[in-house]
Amino acid sequence: MIKVKRKKFDEIIDCIDRYNNILNVGCGGCASVCLGGGQKEVGILNEELRLYYEKKGEKKDIDAYTVERACNEKCFLDLPNVIEKGNYDAIITMCCSAGTQLIAEKFNKIPVYPAVDTIAIGIDRDIGLYEEKCRACGHCVIGYTGGICPITRCAKSLFNGPCGGTNKGMCEVNPNIPCAWYEIYNRLKEQNRLEDIKKIHPPVDWKNQIQRTVVQYGYEERYVNMDV
Amino acid sequence: MSNLPDIILSNKSKIKFAMSLCARCSMCAPSCFLYRANNGDPTYMPSYKMLNSIGLIFKKKGNLSDNDLENIKNIVWEKCVLCTRCYCSLGIDIPYLISLARDFCRQKGVYKTYDN
Numbered sequence: 001m002i003k004v005k006r007k008k009f010d011e012i013i014d015c016i017d018r019y020n021n022i023l024n025v026g027c028g029g030c031a032s033v034c035l036g037g038g039q040k041e042v043g044i045l046n047e048e049l050r051l052y053y054e055k056k057g058e059k060k061d062i063d064a065y066t067v068e069r070a071c072n073e074k075c076f077l078d079l080p081n082v083i084e085k086g087n088y089d090a091i092i093t094m095c096c097s098a099g100t101q102l103i104a105e106k107f108n109k110i111p112v113y114p115a116v117d118t119i120a121i122g123i124d125r126d127i128g129l130y131e132e133k134c135r136a137c138g139h140c141v142i143g144y145t146g147g148i149c150p151i152t153r154c155a156k157s158l159f160n161g162p163c164g165g166t167n168k169g170m171c172e173v174n175p176n177i178p179c180a181w182y183e184i185y186n187r188l189k190e191q192n193r194l195e196d197i198k199k200i201h202p203p204v205d206w207k208n209q210i211q212r213t214v215v216q217y218g219y220e221e222r223y224v225n226m227d228v
Numbered sequence: 229m230s231n232l233p234d235i236i237l238s239n240k241s242k243i244k245f246a247m248s249l250c251a252r253c254s255m256c257a258p259s260c261f262l263y264r265a266n267n268g269d270p271t272y273m274p275s276y277k278m279l280n281s282i283g284l285i286f287k288k289k290g291n292l293s294d295n296d297l298e299n300i301k302n303i304v305w306e307k308c309v310l311c312t313r314c315y316c317s318l319g320i321d322i323p324y325l326i327s328l329a330r331d332f333c334r335q336k337g338v339y340k341t342y343d344n
């Protein structure tokens with residue numbers, strides 16, 4: 001799932017300092033699961049902000065509301081109402097940046113500031129310990145690379161084998177990081193399918209990247225008039 | 229006395245409609261992957277989850293004991309991930325109604341935190 005991490009306190013202050021009536025929106029989805037921006041974390045940040053402004057002798061109203069999923073308008077629940085009633089000058093969000101953009105789009109008269117950074121699509125190693133696994137490149141090659149993502153794991157995101165710097169299993173960029181291609185080679189070898197490493201993949205065309213839209217198989221007819 | 233929040237009151241007709249229309253036909257059951265993954269445990273049926281969460285909140289007019297809230301929390305977080313994939317042939321929007329129950333719990337400070 002998506003992993004988010006709270007921004008530094010100073011950066012959050014820098015965003016909201018000029019406003020007096022603020023709403024902090026949390027997300028009950030991935031942001032909750034990774035302990036970065038669910039209802040509990042929203043409460044903690046708001047309490048820290050309250051203490052900070054109290055100490056400075058400034059009065060600010062900072063409310064909280066957590067939606068079930070910020071990336072799906074249907075899961076906003078009471079948010080439109082809360083915003084209308086609250087007459088907020090600004091919104092801070094603790095969902096991922098996708099959810100934040102939907103909130104910014106739907107409530108586009110109000111400035112919206114993320115209070116978290118969206119770090120990764122990753123896995124859970126333990127509670128509060130996550131590891132990036134995918135950068136959503138849009139054309140997954142891990143079928144050829146032994147289930148190890150070369151985009152995420154290789155410092156240069158190389159597609160077709162290691163660079164010249166691979167050194168006894170470690171990466172030249174940082175000797176403490178394993179070389180992704182060394183691991184790929186070993187895994188393919190163990191699975192007796194080293195021929196997969198020889199299949200050459202064209203480089204990803206990173207230039208002129210436009211926003212992607214996903215239309216699932218079977219749904220093409222339904223969205224036929226959409227220019228996607 | 230009614231202790232229902234505005235969001236539930238504004239969805240009153242939807243909830244009433246669901247509660248009177250749900251025939252416990254169990255047609256929605258196989259559309260829930262959690263019901264299937266739990267070997268057809270009836271407490272994972274979307275209809276069961278709906279009736280025993282928002283249904284109960286509505287029936288008790290929002291006056292729930294701590295025990296009720298804990299039970300609802302268990303249903304709406306542990307037994308439903310709000311994937312919105314369940315399907316009711318009578319047109320009841322089960323996930324939305326379950327999400328209303330989640331919102332009710334949240335406003336009471338009862339929710340899942342994932343840190344244990």
Ligand code: SF4
Pocket residue numbers: 002027028029030031032068069070071072095096097098099100
């Ligand atoms: S808004 Fe982002 S963090 Fe929240 S459920 Fe959607 S993808 Fe996950």
Ligand code: SF4
Pocket residue numbers: 133134135136137138139140141142149150151152
């Ligand atoms: S190749 Fe890597 S970045 Fe691309 S989709 Fe697969 S796992 Fe994700």
Ligand code: SF4
Pocket residue numbers: 153154155156157158161162163164165166167170171172173178179180181182
């Ligand atoms: S040493 Fe390995 S991981 Fe590091 S940049 Fe080269 S190929 Fe990638």
Ligand code: SF4
Pocket residue numbers: 259260261262263273274277307308309310311312313314322323
């Ligand atoms: S929304 Fe809940 S009840 Fe419906 S299919 Fe998903 S997990 Fe099952």
